[in-house]
Amino acid sequence: MSSVITDGILKAVKQVRGGVAVDHHKLTKNMDVVRITPPDKVVLPMQQHIGAPCTPTVKVGDHVDVGQVIGDSDKFVSAPIHASVSGKVTAVSEVKVASGKLVPAVTIENDGEMTLFEGIKPPKVETKEDLLRAIRNSGLVGLGGAGFPSHVKFNIPDGKNVDTLIINAAECEPYITVDYRECMENSWNIYGGVYALVELLGFKNVIIAVEDNKPDAIAELKKIADMDNNHGDIVKVMTLKSKYPQGAEKMMVRSATGRKVPPGKLPADVGCVVANVASVAFIYRHLRTGRPLISRSLTVSGSAIANPMNVRVPVGIEASKVIEFCGGFKEEPAKIIAGGPMMGTALIDTQVPILKSNNALLAFTEAEARPKKERVCIHCGRCADACPMSLIPTDIEKHALRKDADALIKAGIGVCMECGSCAFSCPASKPLVQYMRLAKEVVREAGAK
Amino acid sequence: MKKLIVSASPHARSNETVTGIMLDVIIALVPSLICSVVIFGFRSLLITAVCVACCVLFEYLARKIMKRDNTIGDLSAVVTGMLLAFNMPVSIPLWMCVVGCFFAIVVVKQFFGGIGKNFVNPAIGGRIVMLVSFSSAMTSWTEPMSWLNGVDAVSTATPLAVLKDFAGEVSSDLPSLWHMFLGLRGGSLGEVSTVAILIGGLYLIVKRVIKPIIPLCFVGTVAVIMLIAGKGDFTYMAYQLLSGGLMLGAFFMATDYATSPITNWGKVVFGVGCGLVTCVIRLFANLPEGVSYAIILMNILVPHIETLTRPKPFGTVKEKKTKEEKAV
Structure with missing residues (x-):
């Protein structure tokens, strides 16, 4: 070095x-990180990590304490889920998460005691x-x-x-x-x-x-x-x-x-x-x-948020509750993102739980959120210049639309991390990241055959 | 709550737009336009206006007839019109301009799908068709500044034609190098003033609209070859660089996005190739000028240049043969 x-x-x-x-x-x-008031209930999805999902280890009606394991897996690439409030398990069912997927989850009604699980040392x-x-x-x-x-x-x-x-x-x-x-x-x-x-x-x-x-x-x-x-x-x-x-x-x-x-x-x-x-x-x-991962810090910000701030929230709190804590919206939000503006996921609504990996909740007004109209590529090369992985996004787009998996692999689609630099820099406002995902799907399908 | 907008990431975008880029190119062409008016009189403004108007109109009509969305708002037709006008002598009859614009916009650009899809530069396509069709009108050059005296004195030959007969010493018939640099010579409207082109080119480079790779490689290659051809005579080389459409071609035509490679090494190959072909035509062919033919020829090779110069994805390691494999 x-x-x-x-x-x-x-x-x-x-x-x-x-x-x-x-x-x-x-x-x-x-702004110092502010601790949020614990919510009435938390929803803890069984998949908050890359890898194998957890299986719930509690059932409806059980009483759980803060920090108690409520979901685990015997697979190596996985991480257990812990209760972030104390109270009664009211549901073990599928819920919608930020990505739009339905995932099994444990719902806990907060008893307001926040009793710490006795096993924690x-x-x-x-x-x-x-x-x-x-x-x-x-x-x-x-x-x-x-x-x-x-x-x-x-x-x-x-x-x-x-x-x-x-x-x-x-x-x-x-x-x-x-x-x-x-x-x-x-x-x-x-x-x-x-x-x-x-x-x-x-x-x-x-x-x-x-x-x-x-x-x-x-x-x-x-x-x-x-x-x-x-x-x-x-x-x-x-x-x-x-x-x-x-x-x-x-x-x-x-x-x-x-x-x-x-x-x-x-x-x-x-x-x-x-x-x-x-x-x-x-x-x-x-x-x-000995306290497990049951809370995390989150930046709540963006042009539509009344009081942007950093908050410490229990994992599983509903996104709407977090926004409420930050004064709600000062203007009608047109787009709400879980994560950052470059790689975050746009939410369908705010009735989703905050996961361990969520680091931000951003809300934008119409003026900022309205996507620009996609125009034709003028072959300017800004996407290729912006790509940190030395890919040529426009080539990948063409191969993807032709469903040419071999050409995509040769073009190096495997190293794309969907950072969004290509789409960010495109003067024709092409949704290039979407094309990159399409390309990966084409390769996956071809591999499955 | 109203329905939220759900779209793929990224949710932030740069402020650059196609229209903004084209506007920058138009701004960069303004110094050349001003110089052409000073050197050749107000008729050059008229020619430019006619070409721009025709290009925009043809683009509008072509899109309308082909039932596609209207794209004149992206200003690319304005750029084509200006560049085409800059490639004509001041004495060109206006109806010929209309023919050139038709070919550039309708045949070269819209028949192939419009902006970004044309396989050769529309302005050069239009220029070459005019050169072939109206060769005498396209090559009758007016003496610079003669419009001030009210007579359109027709000059005998352009510097390039004089240079063609180079035999060890640069002819005294040529304007001084300083005049050549400022643009006081016979030639097309926008190509004569090197200083104006350099100002515009620098603007595009500073605004990051173009990278300097293609112009440098193009002009550099011509400089090296002409220095060799002139047996080390720097004056001869300088005349070659300042003559014809080399500077206009290198900064404004060869850097056209749709018809130049996007890879950096591809740009090098493209620029050097343009320079080589230009020199071959200037030195060995019957034609005095070869810049437009050089660019159009290299335009056609762009897809292949890109395939050959594609960068390796980040972290790709060269597959080294192990000792055992080598032994086999």
Whole structure:
């Protein structure tokens, strides 16, 4: 590694190819995270992560306490679900989630007591296996948005030489400020988590990567890194250029270490693990208290929200309740998004539960939300310039409409992460991400035959 | 609550539009328009106005007859009209302009599906048809600034025709290089003033409407070859660069989105190819000028250039043969 160091802060080794300059709109940047009043009921879907869905372990009429497991799976790639309030299970049924899918879920009516489950105590963690077990039992999934079970990510297979832990605090999506608040309010927790991971998983370098539009967070993280004398100065803060999609895992590895993750491979294949900053802070809190993942921070923002703010909500709270807490709408909303404006999902209505991986709830007025009319491609090449993966989106669109799976595979559709840079930069307003998804579907269908 | 809009991500978009891009190109062409009026008189404004009006009208009518949506709002027809006008001598009869516009817009552009679908540059298509059909009217050049005296003095030959007879020394019949740079020479309306084209080209590069790759490779290739052809004579090379439609072609015609490659290496190949063909025509063919033929020829090759220069998806590793495979 050959990063340039100025004042003890690393600079990115490589710049992200392509990408786009988005307006940051970090309206809630200076607002402390506010704890929401627990709702009357929570709905906990059994699939809040990438991987196998959980099966409910409780039935209607059962009484559950805060932190009690209510859904689990025996599959490796999965994460258990815990009750986020105490009370009576009133339904085990299918509910609609943000993506529009119907997913089995457990509904709990809050008894208002918030009694903590008696089994909750700090886990005994002495070895790597203990740590991974503790992370799994905590139900932790990547809090940055993807929702990949964390114990799987940290379980580095034997034979893979992983030396670098990258803590992702880039937060390149516009509007969202929860990772920033984590850095400002809980920086000690972040370091606590980092040291636990370093001691038990044996990383040689730790890079905490932040975009350069958050100088306060960089200063705060740097301050604490300097206080550490016990870990041989392996934890470094790195500034990255503010450029979307800087926070994408493969881009992160590239910027922080200069290594390229090949198509179809994971960061671990090039010696890196990338973890979201809030996830790492959570690991520390879990090791201290034993409390599982039952609440998370959420940025509520956008032009239609009366009082944009950062709130800490119990997992499973209805989105409408969160918006209500933030003063409701100041103008008629035309579009509501779960997640950021670049990769988030547009909601059909607000009667959906907040999941572990939701990091934002944004509402926009008609003027901002109305999609522009799609025009014909003028072959300007802006999409290809913007693609961080060096794809040519217009070619992929053509192959997809022709249903030519072979050409799509050759064009590299497999590496598309749907970051939206192509569609963002298209002057003809083509819904290119939709075409990318169509292309993936074409490849999937061809493979199934 | 009203029904919410549900659409695929991303939910944010840049402010760039096709119309905005075309407007930038029009702005970039204004310096050349002003120079053409100064050098050749108000008739050049008339020719430009007629060409723009005809192109827009033909586009409107063609879309209407073919029952497709009206696309004149994207301003691309205005750009075509201006570029076509810039490729004509000031003495051109107006009815010939109309024919050229018809061919450019209806045949080259709309028959193939309209903006973005044309396989050659419409303005160049129109110009070549006019050159072939009305060759004497398209090559009768007016002396610069002669309109001020009220006479349209017809010059004998363009600098390129003079350069054709190059034999070791640049002829003294040529205007000075400084005059060539400013545009005080015989030629088409928009091609004569290199300084105006450079201002416009720079504007497009600064506004990121075009990348400088194609113009640099195009002009650079011509410079290198002409330096060799002139046996190291820099004056000869400079005359070659400032003559004919090279600058206009390199900055405004070869960079047309629909008919140039989108890959960066493709742009290099395209630019160098344009330069090579231009030189071959200028040096060895009967024609004095080869820029439009060079561009149109390279336009046709664009799909193949793109296929050959497609970048590898991020992280793709070259498949190295293992020792065992090599041994076999």
